[in-house]
Amino acid sequence: MNNKLFQSIRQAIRQIGRNRAMVFASLFSITAILLILGLFLLLLVNVNNMSQGVKSTFDQVQVNLKDTTTRDEASAMMEQFEAMEEIESVVYQSKETALANWKHKWGDNADLLDRLPTNPLPNAIILKLVDVKYAKDVVERARAMAGVEKIAYSQDTVDKLISITNGIQIVALVLIAFLLVVSVIVVSNTIKLTVLSREREITIMKYIGATNWYIRGPFLMEGIFLGLIAAIISGVLVSLLYHYIVTSFGLDFMLIMSTGLVREKFMITNLAVVFVSMGISIGAVGSIISMRRFLDTK
């Protein structure tokens, strides 16, 4: 088995050596394609990260209660909320707790609040949603309840942000899928050339009893080689670029967007895994496709 693997690898190297110009041309194209793909991947991961940030900040609905609403009535309402599937947790926040929280936030300037004659904050029920997408629905139902003063929820912002991030994600995913297909086609056309140049050999091998996998071996190796090398080159370039982005613009981005960029180390580790597996799969799928016609016939 090892022997066979070694044999396949040796053959693949020999084959690549034989059509050097063509192999370099396609190596260059695949690298370029994967580079672009990598940029979309960076965008996708960051947008995804941002939208997670947005979702966890905005997946709360604060139901402010009228001063006249009693604690018992509030408890009854809480039971109703707890029964809803879209709600993950229900917490009662008395006006005293709210003020304390506020003071805590204000830190050094908290003593200013002590001068208030009465506590201006309402009692409230804080609803944490399973997902922000249920917000509208929950808000409507809460509004219909008696004893509710006002519902605090920045719906428009959330909706807008979500639709933008969803849009970006979909576009990035579609482009990534498209680029993957293109790179598979490039690999398969490259391998097809070597397959064609060895068509006779393949036929003879089949007629004397070689299995399809045996015949595929060297071509599969050649494809994987091609995919892997392109993936390593483009992966390194994308990682360097990300390092540059994070060190140059990371802070500004944080200030503007309130969530940071995905951490460099995390991103690069994942890029390495993704690029290596992508390179191997592109190569393998490309070469298997290129041989299909030759191996289908008996």
Next chain:
Amino acid sequence: MAEETTEKKKNRLIIEFKNVTKMYGDNVGVEDVSVKIREGEFVFLVGPSGAGKSTFIKVLLKMLDVDKGHIYYVDYDVTQLQNYEIPHHRRSMGIVFQDFSLLPKKTVFENVAFAMEIVQMPRKAIRRQVPAMLDLVGLKGQETKYPNELSIGEQQRLAIARAIVNNPHVLIADEPTGNLDPETGWEIMRLLEQINRRGTTILMVTHSPDIVNAMEKRVIAIRDGRIVRDELGGQYHPEEDDDPDGDYSDHELFNLKNFEKAYRERKIKGGADSRKE
């Protein structure tokens, strides 16, 4: 002849065609062919061009699927094989193609070794067995040459070495002497006979009456896809098989007298053949 017949009867059936029909659209490949071949036999498959000889071999190797009938091989039905079983089926037969089908970029040694690599033989066995095979076919010492550095007859012997290196039950040869001069053709026939004597069943397609008539083996004559004659120690006279469309251009390479003379001389020198004159 009678003695040979009874001896062959003892051997088990290795190939059996039962009412096999293979059409190419409206063209007949083979039609309603039934035949039995026993282990150890030497069989000539003769007939004019387009008779269906190659089709016979192709359905046996399952390069083509039959339309009707069954082909039994040793202990299974070839027509029922699944795709994944085909490689193993083919490995049990050695095949020599008319154009030799050698790999030009591989050396003599590698051309034979490659048939063993395909069946995943260990390197050690390959290093031991390939030279032995090359020795058998008379190509000792030519291991590092490339096919185009060999004579046509040597190339054919190399193809035979590749076909038998995995000890097949059956050696199938589609016109192995088609491009050869009589002297070289004789060498190949002698080699095939030697292989046959080791117990390998041989099925050889040929156009050439001269070879068939000199060898006196079983002859299956096929025309328009049907078997028209099947005899032991048979002869082949295309005219008698009533075939106006035959194309025998190949056989002009063979001069019957030369061939028979060469055959006799070699046999007396070698003295290995017990066939009575």
